[in-house]
Amino acid sequence: MNRTVLRLLKRLGFYALIAVVLFYAIFPFYYAVVTSLKPSSELFRVDFWPSSFDLVNYARILGEKSFVRAILNSILVSFSVVFIALLLGLTASYALGRVRFRGRTSVLLIILGVSMFPQVAVLSGLFEVIRVLDLYNNPAGLVLSYTIFTLPFTVWVLTTFMRQLPQELEEAAIMDGATPWITITRVFLPLMWPAMATTGLLAFIAAWNEFLFALTFTLTDDQRTVPVAIALISGGSQHELPWGPIMAASVTVTVPLVVLVMIFQRRIVSGLTAGAVKG
Amino acid sequence: MASVTLEKLNKVFGNTQIIKDVDLTIGDGEFVVFVGPSGCGKSTLLRLIAGLESITDGELSIGERVVNDLPPRERGVGMVFQSYALYPHMTVYDNMAFGLKLAKADDQTVEQRVMETARTLQLETLLERKPKELSGGQRQRVAMGRAMARNPQILLFDEPLSNLDASLRVQMRNEIAQLHHRRGSTVVYVTHDQVEAMTLADKIVVLRDGRIEQVGSPQTLYQRPATRFVAGFIGSPTMNFLPAELCDASPDGCRVAVAGVGELDLHQDAGETSGQRLTLGIRPEHLRLDAAEGDNRFTIVNVEYLGNEVYVYLEPREGDTLLIHRSEAPSDWQVGQDVALHVDVEHAHLFDASDRALTIATQRHAA
Numbered sequence A: 001m002n003r004t005v006l007r008l009l010k011r012l013g014f015y016a017l018i019a020v021v022l023f024y025a026i027f028p029f030y031y032a033v034v035t036s037l038k039p040s041s042e043l044f045r046v047d048f049w050p051s052s053f054d055l056v057n058y059a060r061i062l063g064e065k066s067f068v069r070a071i072l073n074s075i076l077v078s079f080s081v082v083f084i085a086l087l088l089g090l091t092a093s094y095a096l097g098r099v100r101f102r103g104r105t106s107v108l109l110i111i112l113g114v115s116m117f118p119q120v121a122v123l124s125g126l127f128e129v130i131r132v133l134d135l136y137n138n139p140a141g142l143v144l145s146y147t148i149f150t151l152p153f154t155v156w157v158l159t160t161f162m163r164q165l166p167q168e169l170e171e172a173a174i175m176d177g178a179t180p181w182i183t184i185t186r187v188f189l190p191l192m193w194p195a196m197a198t199t200g201l202l203a204f205i206a207a208w209n210e211f212l213f214a215l216t217f218t219l220t221d222d223q224r225t226v227p228v229a230i231a232l233i234s235g236g237s238q239h240e241l242p243w244g245p246i247m248a249a250s251v252t253v254t255v256p257l258v259v260l261v262m263i264f265q266r267r268i269v270s271g272l273t274a275g276a277v278k279g
Numbered sequence B: 001m002a003s004v005t006l007e008k009l010n011k012v013f014g015n016t017q018i019i020k021d022v023d024l025t026i027g028d029g030e031f032v033v034f035v036g037p038s039g040c041g042k043s044t045l046l047r048l049i050a051g052l053e054s055i056t057d058g059e060l061s062i063g064e065r066v067v068n069d070l071p072p073r074e075r076g077v078g079m080v081f082q083s084y085a086l087y088p089h090m091t092v093y094d095n096m097a098f099g100l101k102l103a104k105a106d107d108q109t110v111e112q113r114v115m116e117t118a119r120t121l122q123l124e125t126l127l128e129r130k131p132k133e134l135s136g137g138q139r140q141r142v143a144m145g146r147a148m149a150r151n152p153q154i155l156l157f158d159e160p161l162s163n164l165d166a167s168l169r170v171q172m173r174n175e176i177a178q179l180h181h182r183r184g185s186t187v188v189y190v191t192h193d194q195v196e197a198m199t200l201a202d203k204i205v206v207l208r209d210g211r212i213e214q215v216g217s218p219q220t221l222y223q224r225p226a227t228r229f230v231a232g233f234i235g236s237p238t239m240n241f242l243p244a245e246l247c248d249a250s251p252d253g254c255r256v257a258v259a260g261v262g263e264l265d266l267h268q269d270a271g272e273t274s275g276q277r278l279t280l281g282i283r284p285e286h287l288r289l290d291a292a293e294g295d296n297r298f299t300i301v302n303v304e305y306l307g308n309e310v311y312v313y314l315e316p317r318e319g320d321t322l323l324i325h326r327s328e329a330p331s332d333w334q335v336g337q338d339v340a341l342h343v344d345v346e347h348a349h350l351f352d353a354s355d356r357a358l359t360i361a362t363q364r365h366a367a
Helices: A002-036 A056-063 A065-098 A104-114 A119-132 A139-164 A167-175 A180-191 A193-209 A212-217 A226-231 A243-273 B042-050 B092-102 B107-120 B136-149 B166-183 B194-200 B218-223 B228-233 B361-366
Strands: B004-013 B016-026 B031-035 B057-062 B077-080 B154-158 B186-191 B203-208 B211-216 B240-250 B253-258 B262-266 B277-282 B287-291 B298-305 B309-314 B323-328 B338-343 B349-351
Touching: A002 A243, A056 A065, A056 A243, A065 A104, A065 A139, A065 A180, A065 A193, A065 A226, A065 A243, A104 A139, A119 A139, A119 A212, A139 A193, A139 A212, A167 A180, A167 B077, A180 A193, A193 A243, A212 A226, A226 A243, B004 B042, B016 B042, B016 B211, B031 B042, B031 B194, B042 B077, B042 B154, B042 B186, B077 B136, B092 B107, B092 B136, B107 B136, B107 B166, B136 B154, B136 B166, B166 B194, B186 B194, B194 B218, B203 B218, B203 B228, B211 B218, B211 B228, B228 B277, B228 B349, B240 B323, B253 B277, B287 B323
Parallel strands: B031 B186, B031 B203, B077 B154, B154 B186
Antiparallel strands: B004 B016, B004 B057, B203 B211, B240 B253, B240 B277, B253 B262, B277 B349, B287 B338, B298 B309, B298 B338, B309 B323
16 A cells, blocks of 8 residues: 555656656747747737737748848858858768877867867957858858857767767778778768768757847848847837737747658667667 | 788887787788787787777888878778667668768769678678667678778688677688688787687787787787797696606707696706796696696596586696596596696696796707
């Protein structure tokens, strides 16, 4: 009797904790969704349940040409960053994980060190670089600066993963007459999809959500990315913050991420735990 | 098909010399097995031939060509790895076709070669499967197929059977032997298992600490081991070693005293100096047991019954390696019994202080 109660309590506590975590994680996003669906007249009444289903905010932001343009810019920049980071990360990880050379560990540590600087610290230096390369107010400048911050992570994860692939597999490819490039693309790449999906997705999220560089390195509306565009959505007067459209915009740009995570979630899990256990 | 010649081959990793001045000739169509304890350099030697390791010093030729600086694909070698190392994402067919496609063979040739190889290895029904859907023996065969598909002059095997269970190992051993008979290609095979070496090889190369200890046919190695190391390594159960003292030597033979066993007249030419410390080597099947008499008294510590034969373990006079006697089953010997040892002098081996085998005297005169 006593034991059953105890077990019940334990189970109850377990689910209570899960509920707390879920609430903590989801509530802000949920509140954004609820707010985005309200007409502006009801905005400042606190409702925890969707009281109305009004798509006027969505209509407004999607009708705005600069916002649509910003979404396209974001897509362009993020996919470019993912592509470049994975390409460079894969080739670098082959060199760092497979080729024995002097100073390999130092190179890895320097790469890791780069990612530890706060963005603000490199902001002015990077600005000069972008000016010199004539990439100011150009999505290519953003691709360049985001890649700097996503590459270290990509290289580290892929290098770790690459090292776990059996040595004999590479040697078998060499015996079959494969060059390093063929070994990477036709033998290693198909085996590294989980790791590629994980790192690619994290790079995508980082690039999609980045704000500081996007604000600093762009000037005109048609070159902006989504986070900056949202921050610069303005109301009728300078004293009005148009929360409805802002929330609608936020929800709109979050949806692609959620969809991507859903698609790749199994890959991500297997990517992050790969090598933890044999199998 | 081609021969392989190794001339004063050396390999140094950092400060350690793995391979030391290895000279070896592998004839066309020969099945050569490298055998030795772990760390003796046998795998390294194979990888030097394959081209997976660079040669520090010396010359390696395949056929007439010196191949020191050629990459693996230009050496005409195929290799089977210990872990098989099949490409997990490719089907059996693609695994075998990969090398051919990289060599820019046209589609028809690729298909023809793969199908031919698959037929030889009885893989035709498995061509569409992925490696993870195959059993250990099948994977092993695919690995061989991949190595053979490009029709290499030389096939290299790196401990190919060590991942299989005992019965499958015997079966695959037979298949490899038959394959070699059919194809007649030159094979270099690395193993630490002396049974594999004995059963498969035309020629066994025993390696120790990066040097060749002895090269010879299985019969030579078993019947006339050149050193005590080879004598102990080849044969199972291992040869018994007993300390012996030289009493008398003549051109026709010698007389040695073995503690417990007494004085024996052997055919070996022991040189002149009497009183030398020697080692008598005698295989388990060349020992005879009798009722104990006088000083010739050894205690039986264990009896192993294997069905067709019986191993009797005896307490040695010196050291702690048990002496082994092997005989046909059944046997009446009991643990705890004291027995006398009789050595079959025709089959006894004698090793000098530096562990070299002493030659048979009469043989030398005849030569």
